[in-house]
Structure formats: structure tokens, C-alpha cells
Amino acid sequence: MDKMWNQYPDIKKQLKQVLKIIEDNSRCKDKVIENSILELVNSGGKMLRPAFVIIASKWGKNDDIGKTNSLASVVEMMHMATLVHDDIIDDSKMRRGQETIQSKYGKDYAVYIGDYLFCACFKVLASEGSLxxxxxxxxxxxxxxxxxxxxxxxKFSNKISIKEYLSRISGKTAELFSLSFYIGAAESGCSEKLSREFWNIGHDVGMAFQIIDDILDYVGTDESIKKSAGNDIKQGIFTLPFLYAVKENRKAFEEYFDKSHYDEEDIKSIIDLVRKNDGVEKSKALALKYSQKAFKRIERLPDNTFKDILREVIEKLLYRNY
Amino acid sequence: MDKMWNQYPDIKKQLKQVLKIIEDNSRCKDKVIENSILELVNSGGKMLRPAFVIIASKWGKNDDIGKTNSLASVVEMMHMATLVHDDIIDDSKMRRGQETIQSKYGKDYAVYIGDYLFCACFKVLASEGSLxxxxxxxxxxxxxxxxxxxxxxxKFSNKISIKEYLSRISGKTAELFSLSFYIGAAESGCSEKLSREFWNIGHDVGMAFQIIDDILDYVGTDESIKKSAGNDIKQGIFTLPFLYAVKENRKAFEEYFDKSHYDEEDIKSIIDLVRKNDGVEKSKALALKYSQKAFKRIERLPDNTFKDILREVIEKLLYRNY
Incomplete structure (x- = not known):
């Protein structure tokens, strides 16, 4: 488990129980499925989404820890299912420092392992959640x-706008953050209004988190950039820093829009152009805007001993060093 | 819609409403998803599973047609989702006389279209079904x-036993037949005992149905056999007729177990060997056994005007000409 949870023994204890529930749900006749789910769940992901469920549940009138942990396991399994299927699409070889399921067992297995995880989610939900x-x-x-x-x-589209990018990451990342906070609150007896506010916190945190992730691809040492941004650009995935830079100086990028394959030289030039045309700075400003919105919302939450913890956790996530 | 339903206007009417629900649930921003689901649902599948939901619901005390139709749409969407993902694994080019989604839009799209259908299933279930x-x-x-x-x-395993084959088709085919009958009965207010009996009917019908499907690959004109059985054998999928023949005369098949690729000549020889060694006859006997079990169960069902319809529909399915 990520060391960030060492400081919060109550949450860490519950997250361990969440891992146990996922492990129990991975047991099945097919040992490849079982082992690949176990490998994925124990590969040291941050367990952010289940932690959000757990933290939000602390505002509820009737926090049933067993139920909360089950719901927390559902959002993590959903996340795992999407990772497994995304790795098929992106043909990714590595994930969290380990070989991906699609690379290790083949795309065929990866399709079914993702499906199996989806089924497990709804099995647990039907036992522990509400309609x-x-x-x-x-x-x-x-x-x-x-x-x-x-x-x-x-991919490789010269038409994608900043609005579309935001709508994409809202679906791709913020949605599951929102869901985690919401479900933790709503299922532990928070009012619909408070649960919706947790939803909004999840949205703002998710948006900031994904933008920061996308910024990190464009900063750092030459070596680390080549590894990360190189990967996105190679696939023709254009993220916020790129889009802001294009908006600033479309002409400079035009030659790259005509291509559907970039070599090392192209990637280096694109990264330089993005940085020169304020792509990183403007993205940082937007990430900060979302972060501040999230902190304001957290500030306004009803008082609770977990409010400081929530703030600290989100700070750690969002104020990473660029 | 398959012409078999022309005889049963009540069921046909409900099935049309089921199609409408699936169409409504396919609507989304992404037009490829929407169109591919529409193409699949309108490609003239038999709609067996939703029909089973509808027929079983007629035994219920409180058949709410709107709800029954929604549940019927769920089992058909589940079936569609598995077809879409199976076609990825099998690399199938054609399904129901049309190009498959994976062939037309690529495996990547097919992964997400299957996922999207799974989500739609649970969305409808949560609105209309019970936990x-x-x-x-x-x-x-x-x-x-x-x-x-x-x-x-x-695939290509020389170790698969008849028991394993039966367990495989029980999961692959009979399970969704059982589920359809069960959910139709249980959600319209049948007793758990009666609903379980419908589950069993689904199991027996599903087993017979799949065995017959597998037999059909080994009979018929030379041309039709080459198309169907050729396909299964080429992929190394060994079905019941093959397994019975191997049990009869393992030695004759030994050379084929060492291969992981069969050419036209191999396939022709395998089909001949299966037929010579009673593979088809024994499979027919087992299909008949499951069919008779199903009919006995149907006979014992409480009286209902839909009993004759159920019997006729199952007869059409199971007494196809070999």
C-alpha cells in the first residue's frame, strides 16, 4: 500500500480491509484471472478512490464500516477494470512498474478479466449497496x-478543443472521483445535498488531478519527459499543455497535424514548442483554479475530525512538484 | 425480427417493445456506439432470451409488462455484449450475416462497445429490477x-473431457437461458420454487440447444460443413461430436492433437473421423436427453395458456433437422 496512508492509521486499516474484499472477489476457478487480479490489486496503486469513499462516509449518520469497505472495493474494482481494458486499447506494456495483463496474458484474456471485474463490482453492489x-x-x-x-x-485530431479535452477528462477521470465521494456519503446516510457537494469535490479534485498528470508529461528531466510525454504524443493523445500552446501559436504546430506518426525528433520538437508557447504555465493555472475550488468546497463542509485529513490528502495529490 | 414470432402476436408485440428499449438505451453522443448497437439489435437475431423472460412472466401473479420488457431487454443486451467481446477473441469477421463490430470498427471500439452494453444492462436493472x-x-x-x-x-487441448465440455457450455450458453427464464418468473411474482424450476428448464433447453448447434457443424452438405465445422476446428475448439469420437477411438485422432494448426485436408479428415466414430449419433442422443428433460419439466408447470406456446417454441428450437 502507498506510504501516504501511514499517517492515517484508521484509513489505512480500512483500506487493508478493502484489499481483502477485492482479493476475496478475485477467487475463481480460473487461476490466471485470480492471479492477475491479485497482482494488479497488490501492485501498490494509491487506492485513492476507495479512500475517498471511506473519508466521505465519515460525514454520514450511520457509517457501517463493513458496507463502506465493500462500496470502496467496488470503485477500486471499477478502476481496475477500466485500466485493464484501457491497456488493451493503448497496447501498454507496463502499468505501475509491472507488465500489463494484456502484455502478459494477451489481449483476449484482458478483455475477459476486465469483464470479470465489472461483474464482481455489480455482485458486491447488489449485496451491499442500494438500487x-x-x-x-x-x-x-x-x-x-x-x-x-x-x-x-x-487521436491525431487537429480539431480537438480545450472544451472537448475538459469534457473528456471529466468522463475519464473526474467521474470516478465524484462517484467515490458521492457513494461514500450517500450510502452512509448523508443528505442528498451534502452527497452532491461531495460529488462536486470529487469533480474538482479529479479535474485538477488529471491536468497535473498531463502537465507532468511535459516537465522534468529530458529522460523522464521522453518516457512519459513521448508516450502520449506518440499515440496522438493531445492533452491540455499541447492544446493551450496550439491556441497560442497554431501555425507552429501545423506540420504535426498532418502526420499520424511521430518519430523521436518530432516528439522533441513538439515538447519544446509546447513549453515555449506557454502550454505548461497556462495548464498549471487551470489546475490551480480547480484545486482552489475544491479546497473552498472542503472548507464549507460541516465540521468533522476528518476534514483536516481530507484537506491534507487532497493537498498531497494536487500540490505535487512540477 | 425472426419470423418464428409471427405465430405469437402477443409475444411479438412485447419483443418489439423490447427492441425499442434497447434502441433507446443505445442513444449516446458517440454515433459509432449508437449505430453499431442499432445494427446489432436489428440484425435479425432470434430474440430467444427476451422471449423466455416474457413467457416465464406469464406465470407470475403480477406481470407488469413494462417492467418485464425492461428485464427482457437486459438479457438481450447482456447477450449482445458477450457476442461483441467474443468476436474480438475469435477474430470473427461475420455475425448474423453482417460484418462484426470488431471487424468493422476495430477491436478497440469493440472492447468499449461491449463495456457500454454491460453498463446499460445494469442501468436498466437498477431502474426496473430488484437487488x-x-x-x-x-x-x-x-x-x-x-x-x-x-x-x-x-483450444487445441487434447485433455478436454466431455465433463469439461458440458461445464463449459453450461456457463457459455445455458446460464443465460436459465437467467432469462428465472428473472421473468421471479420478478413477476412467481414463488422461488417455481422460479427455480424455470431456471432448470432454461438449463436443459440451453444444454440441448448448444449441443445441437455443435452437431450442426458436423452434418449437412460438404459445402456447409466446410464453412461451419471448419471454423470451430480451425480455431481448435473441440465440441461434443469430436469428444465422443475421440473417446471411441482415441488412437485415430492422435496425430491431430500434436498440431496447433489445421489445414483444409486435416479438417476434412477430422470431420470424417468424427462421423465414422459415432460422434454425431451419440451427441444427438445426449441432446435428446436434455430436450426430454426440458419437456417433462414444462409438462409439470402449473396450467397456463402460455404452456402450449412455450412447448412449441422449445420444440422449434430443439427439433431442428439434422
Missing amino acids: QSIKVDSKSMSRICLGEINQMNS | QSIKVDSKSMSRICLGEINQMNS
Whole structure:
């Protein structure tokens, strides 16, 4: 488990129980499925989404820890299912420092392992959740699918706008953050109004988080940039720093829009152009805007001993060093 | 819609409403998803599974047609989702006389279209079904996944037994038949005992149906055999007629177990060997056994005007000409 949770023993304890639930749900006759789910869940992901469920539940009148942990396991399994299927699309070889399922066991297995995880989500939800949360969950999953499809379709597209980028990451990333906060609040007895406010916090945090992730691809040492940004650009995925820079100076990028393949030289030039044309700075400003919105919302939450913890966790996430 | 339903205007009317629900649930921003789901749903599948939901609901105390139709749409969308993902694994080019989604739009799209259909299933279930049926549904979906994985894993395996084959088709085919009958009965207010009996009918019909499907690959004109059985054998999928023949005369097949690729000549020889060694006859006997079990169960169902219809529909399915 990520060391960030060492400081918060209560949350860490619950997250360990969440891992156990996921492990229990991975047990099945097919050992490849079982092992690949176990490898993925124990590969040291941050467990952000289940932690959001747990933290939001602390505002509820009737926080049933067993139920909260089950719901937390659902959002993590959903996240895992999308990772497994996304790796098929992106043909990714590595994930969290380990070989991806699609690379290790083949795309065929990866399709079914993702499906199996989806089924496990709804199995747990039907046991522990309410019809209302299943409705919210399945709607969110559809939106996440659409976000991923949008990303796939806009590869190498010279038409993608900043608005479209924001709508894409809203589906791809912020949606599951929102869902996690919302479900943790709503299912532990928070009012619909408070649960919706947690939804909004998830949205703002998710947007800032994804923009920062996309910025990190364009900063750092030459070596690290080559590895990360190189990867996105190579796939024709244009993120916010790129789009801001294009808006600033479209002409400079024109030659790259005609290509559907970039070599090392192209990638280096694109990164330079993005940085020269304020792509990184403007993206940082937008990430900060979303972060500040999130902190304001957190400030306005009803008092609770977990408010400081929530603020600290989000600070760690959003004030990473560029 | 398949012409078999012309005889049963009440069912046909409901099936048309089911198609409408699926069409409504396919609407989304992404037009490729929307169109591919529409093409698939209107490609003239038999709509067996939704018809089973509808027929079983007629035994219920409180058949709410709107709800029944929604649940019927869920099982058909589940079936569609598995077809879309299976076509990725099998690299199938054609399905129901049309180009498959994976062939037309690429495997990437097919992954997400299947996922999108899964989400739609649970969205509708959460609106119209009960937690109990979501539980049953998600467990069934897991089993269907495992059945497909088992088939994928046993390709070209010389170790697969008749018992394993039966367990595989029980997951791959009979499970969704059972689920359809069960959910139609249970959600319209049948007793758990009666609903379980419908589950069993679905199992027996599903087993017979799949065995017959597998037999049809080995009979017929030379031309039709080459098209169908050729395809399964080429992929190393060994079905019941093959397994019975191997049990009869393992030695004759030994040379084929060492290969992981069959040419036209091999396929012709394998088909001849299967027929010579009673593979087809024995499979027919087992299909008949499951069919008779199903009909006995149907006979024992409480009296209802739909009993004759159920019997006739199942007869049409199971007494196809070999």
C-alpha cells in the first residue's frame, strides 16, 4: 500500500480491509484471472478512490464500516477494470512498474478479466449497496466508457478543443472521483445535498488531478519527459499543455497535424514548442483554479475530525512538484 | 425480427417493445456506439432470451409488462455484449450475416462497445429490477465469462473431457437461458420454487440447444460443413461430436492433437473421423436427453395458456433437422 496512508492509521486499516474484499472477489476457478487480479490489486496503486469513499462516509449518520469497505472495493474494482481494458486499447506494456495483463496474458484474456471485474463490482453492489447507488454507478461507468472512447477517437485530431479535452477528462477521470465521494456519503446516510457537494469535490479534485498528470508529461528531466510525454504524443493523445500552446501559436504546430506518426525528433520538437508557447504555465493555472475550488468546497463542509485529513490528502495529490 | 414470432402476436408485440428499449438505451453522443448497437439489435437475431423472460412472466401473479420488457431487454443486451467481446477473441469477421463490430470498427471500439452494453444492462436493472435480480444477473455474467475463458483456454487441448465440455457450455450458453427464464418468473411474482424450476428448464433447453448447434457443424452438405465445422476446428475448439469420437477411438485422432494448426485436408479428415466414430449419433442422443428433460419439466408447470406456446417454441428450437 502507498506510504501516504501511514499517517492515517484508521484509513489505512480500512483500506487493508478493502484489499481483502477485492482479493476475496478475485477467487475463481480460473487461476490466471485470480492471479492477475491479485497482482494488479497488490501492485501498490494509491487506492485513492476507495479512500475517498471511506473519508466521505465519515460525514454520514450511520457509517457501517463493513458496507463502506465493500462500496470502496467496488470503485477500486471499477478502476481496475477500466485500466485493464484501457491497456488493451493503448497496447501498454507496463502499468505501475509491472507488465500489463494484456502484455502478459494477451489481449483476449484482458478483455475477459476486465469483464470479470465489472461483474464482481455489480455482485458486491447488489449485496451491499442500494438500487440508487447501482443506478449512479452504472451511469458513471457509461460516462467513463464514453470518455475513453472520445480519447481514442481524438487521436491525431487537429480539431480537438480545450472544451472537448475538459469534457473528456471529466468522463475519464473526474467521474470516478465524484462517484467515490458521492457513494461514500450517500450510502452512509448523508443528505442528498451534502452527497452532491461531495460529488462536486470529487469533480474538482479529479479535474485538477488529471491536468497535473498531463502537465507532468511535459516537465522534468529530458529522460523522464521522453518516457512519459513521448508516450502520449506518440499515440496522438493531445492533452491540455499541447492544446493551450496550439491556441497560442497554431501555425507552429501545423506540420504535426498532418502526420499520424511521430518519430523521436518530432516528439522533441513538439515538447519544446509546447513549453515555449506557454502550454505548461497556462495548464498549471487551470489546475490551480480547480484545486482552489475544491479546497473552498472542503472548507464549507460541516465540521468533522476528518476534514483536516481530507484537506491534507487532497493537498498531497494536487500540490505535487512540477 | 425472426419470423418464428409471427405465430405469437402477443409475444411479438412485447419483443418489439423490447427492441425499442434497447434502441433507446443505445442513444449516446458517440454515433459509432449508437449505430453499431442499432445494427446489432436489428440484425435479425432470434430474440430467444427476451422471449423466455416474457413467457416465464406469464406465470407470475403480477406481470407488469413494462417492467418485464425492461428485464427482457437486459438479457438481450447482456447477450449482445458477450457476442461483441467474443468476436474480438475469435477474430470473427461475420455475425448474423453482417460484418462484426470488431471487424468493422476495430477491436478497440469493440472492447468499449461491449463495456457500454454491460453498463446499460445494469442501468436498466437498477431502474426496473430488484437487488436480488441484480445479484443473480451479475453472478450469471461471471459464470458466462468463465465459460468463455474456459473455451479460449481449451483450444487445441487434447485433455478436454466431455465433463469439461458440458461445464463449459453450461456457463457459455445455458446460464443465460436459465437467467432469462428465472428473472421473468421471479420478478413477476412467481414463488422461488417455481422460479427455480424455470431456471432448470432454461438449463436443459440451453444444454440441448448448444449441443445441437455443435452437431450442426458436423452434418449437412460438404459445402456447409466446410464453412461451419471448419471454423470451430480451425480455431481448435473441440465440441461434443469430436469428444465422443475421440473417446471411441482415441488412437485415430492422435496425430491431430500434436498440431496447433489445421489445414483444409486435416479438417476434412477430422470431420470424417468424427462421423465414422459415432460422434454425431451419440451427441444427438445426449441432446435428446436434455430436450426430454426440458419437456417433462414444462409438462409439470402449473396450467397456463402460455404452456402450449412455450412447448412449441422449445420444440422449434430443439427439433431442428439434422
